[in-house]
Amino acid sequence: MGAPKQKWTSEEEEALRRGVLKHGAGKWRTIQKDPEFSPVLSSRSNIDLKDKWRNLSFSASGLGSRDKLRVPRPKAPSSSPSPSPQLLLLSAPNNVAEASPPEDCEKSPQDDKTPSPNSMILEALDELKEPNGSEVATICNFIEIDKSYKLTDSYAKRALAPMKDPSLKKKDSAKSSKAAKGLGQLSPALDAAEAAAMKVADAEAKSHLANEHMMEVERIGKMAEETESLLELASELYERCSRGEALTILQVAHREF
């Protein structure tokens, strides 16, 4: 009638994302009532928040555009012997707060300097506190929000589609990616790490374009270094995870593996 569809504004979207970081996904009512977000989200119900978050998460993880096959994906919680679609990183149950303050009551001054991509991933895993590891989309979403990196469609589409091996990434990516998905041959850990690395590269490019300040160049250089070490880390994680080993976040943080 009056307003058939009320599209989400970027302000609302950001408020939702920040709310999820603040209170966690699932606390829709809490987020909606939070004085920090309620002015922005006043016209949205908790159901709306949930639905919007579902859309965000889904579009970030898997696009149904290429494949008509619905990937029977995000629900294999316990009984999968082979690598599940989730990271095999396990958070240590007791002490996992080494890099990030869990909550800030006010607004947290984001760092002036560029954080390392490794710490960004670890921070995400730590903050999300998923006992069985976190989905790639969730991690990337966290990083994107927390670090104010915009990588909406660019990384996500490439992250899970045509990426397996640099040697054969050229041709029939559609076919082989479909086959790889069906067979479950893709490594989730490598996926996550490469997606994150891609994200850094993307942020690098974007920040280079967006900012004409010379200081950016230094930051980008630093990011490039960090990316290298991230890929190193990714390889090791992939090795370990593909052997079915579980690593605690502290082990990863201190490279004790």
Place this chain on the structure above:
DNA sequence: GTAGGGTTAAGT
């Protein structure tokens, strides 16, 4: 109150 499934409008 939340999660998930289903429906429908809008965009391409």
Place this chain on the structure above:
DNA sequence: ACTTAACCCTAC
């Protein structure tokens, strides 16, 4: 015609 996103309904 197909995909995406907002909305609605129902079960837990």
